[in-house]
Amino acid sequence: MPELPEVETVVRTLKQAVKDCKIVQVDIYWNNIIVGDIQVFKSSLIGQSFRRFKRRGKYIIFELDDCSLLSHLRMEGKYFIKDCTDKKEKHEHVIFTLDNGKTLRYHDTRKFGKMEVIPKSKDYVQLKNLGVEPLSHKLNETYVSNYIKNTKQCMKQLLLDQSFIAGIGNIYADEILFRMKVHPKKIAKELTPQEIIDLVYYTKHVLKGAIRAGGTTIRSYTSSLGITGRFQLKLKVHMRKNEPCYLCKEKIVKEVVAQRGTYYCPRCQSL
DNA sequence: AGTTTGACCCGGACGC
């Protein structure tokens, strides 16, 4: 699932690939991907060039001349750069034809992703409830201790809460808690000062490491292989049910916490 | 107003 590091990698790669390219045609094969009117979507984008590439939480923001394109990959969204003569693949739902003979293709097996055109003058309402960017200085010990004062949430919920920190998903929430050696059900308010320091440190550490890994992998891609933002990251706890903990050999447990499949080491992350 | 729960978006995996 694309989380912040994957989205960041996609944004960086697309910047290299399509900056200043002009959209000459837009073909949509699954309408529900598009938020709002399909014809307005098309007519807003045709003739526009990609100028700036940004990320906020898990949202991709493409800034064009007169509007922005907001894209959320949800679970399985991916972008590919292909030649315009390449055959359409099964799960390619939106194809932007560019003025250089290439196409930018949105691929999404589950069709969960969303795309929306935002007029230049309007605010991004989708982004207004997002919390701090984890890699910015705004994520610090003071911010965390103030935030947790007013919440009943457990740690897993807290890390998934996009209005606390923007961009952490299920996988990295588990990985961060494992490194903190904190149980996913621990009440956030009860974090010790040291655990707050660890939360800040490991959140940045895990996400930065993942972006580095994404960047490394992405270099080996050719344009025909596409831009998935996925990478071979060594997960220390997520998806390791019944396998031995890397630290203490105890079996990793999988349990539903905050409605999400949650992996943790019952010994290292005891309550 | 903060918090929790559920619906939604789907195809693929899995079980019988």
Added chain:
DNA sequence: TGCGTCCGGGTCAAAC
């Protein structure tokens, strides 16, 4: 092999 059921994650809306 075919059919039905469940699963998954992020977001939003509704209920509490």
